[in-house]
Amino acid sequence: MNDFVKDIWYFAGVSGDVKTGKLIRTEIAGEPITLGRKQDGSVFALRDVCPHWAAPLSAGRIVGDTVECPYHGWRFGTETGQCTAIPALTSDSDIDPGKIKVRHFPVREDGQLIWVWMASDKGAAMPDVEPPSIPFAATKPVIDDILMLNCPMDQAVIGLLDPAHGPYVHQNSWWRTQNSMHDKEKLFEPRHLGFAMARHTPSSNSFAYKILGGKPETEITFYLPGARTEEIKVGKRTILSLTVVSPVTKETSSIRQLFFTDMLKFKALLPIARAGALKFLKQDQAIMNLQEQNKNHDPKRMYVGDADAQARWYFAMKKEWAASRAEGRGFVHPVKAQTLKYRS
Template structure:
């Protein structure tokens, strides 16, 4: 198993889209830890370590009870906090053993189930979640990339690969224009503000967008990233990706699109916009899988970087040390994008 920095177990990560949790328990993995998610018959949402303490059967193969879950092997019953409630076949006058299943803190917000592995239900979810107006979400989607979380985050926030990986869709390779990118770190993460490019050369812009007033990329530690476009006509589009490490080489990705102040019904977005965004995702996933496989062929190597690699140093330092880089400072670079 991968050893993650201890501080990451005290942070919130999304684990599942709420609509994927039905009448059966669901197994997920966060930071290499197997977890079972469920909703007891009384409606309470719970997250527990996916292991019965009796004979170590996976609780995700069990069934819901009124207050929790029953193990599929011998039927031991646990409540939503992991306390042992009943052992089938045990006489009523016999005390239950003092065992329990490790409890994971769990919250629901805007269609996602969030977990905190140390079991403490405290601390805030990523701040960007509060920026979205009620009813502005147009879709929510869950997938996984074969990539380390640092590589996954960098891919989403890096505009320079788009000419090569998404030619014609996001940008056209032969139409680069000079622009300024300003990197601004803060206590919770950073933002990158892009100036001097109100239009984009790809098909997605030509079909669905209009002149932009501003463009910025936002990162909230530990793994929430967002690209926000504000338009001259008052519209706002936010594409958010939340990244959760399953293992060192597999990262869960939760993508959402929020739209404000412009006509974009959910049915139209799903029918027309989503197929193109899905193609962008598949292209990124394919490249990240190639990158991950090649890193396994060359273990221990470090990548070369230039001033154009704005986000990598901050993200890599955070995931290695558990803290933001102490020397991170605001600065600007000129790029051809």
């Protein structure tokens, strides 16, 4: 538990986070990263630590195809991380800047989503899988909230996947209560580095769905390392929520929730929808942080019954992904298509 998944794409932000000509700082899986967007519109990522005196490159500036450190003006190529200039050297110096590198991370911008490849090998290992293809994330998000969690990523991910805490953690009269708990049977199927709760009509106790009108259908998909989408379709219209848990350090993580939609009715309801979604997110944050009170008391966990199956799958996929990479073989998906039965 609590080791980072490597050789995989991590969600690093949305397009609007990285403005043209600007650098921002983020931290993913213990690595400080600066993301920048060049004049040609492309996004790049470098380790946000100058190899000279460790100043954050994000406080510097973009000059053409390089990033310039704010401290001594060293420049690093945005595509390789290779040093191209050390201004303090005289012209007769025999020091070769090209031998100095800052770590470079491959980046993909797909629709509105930015992904950074975190390789297990800090060398030049290039991505050999594609980032998750998230349909419907090509327009600007209409809701965007982020909360910090005082807990490791694993704890947050299994909380995100947990179907059984709703009636307790999210006891809201307009959503669901313990009295509305009932037996559920949901069909799950494996997906590329993830799994999905197959498209279905959501349970009738979900009052929030009722206000959307029509007959909603929903599909919930999880993608390793920590993204979950819920795609709600009502007629030809879609609401897509994307919730991503990201590891910041070994001990802390963040949870970001984005909504995309082409449904005018939902756009009209945005202030209410956002308040509701944020309330949910804060309830999850509260229980996840609360669990940390016992982090030094050897909290053994049990993964019991079908309600905890998705947590088991998450750990099994992490383990198998790491093993398949280490052994240089294909990923053998540990999840088989099946129906889970639980009460919530």
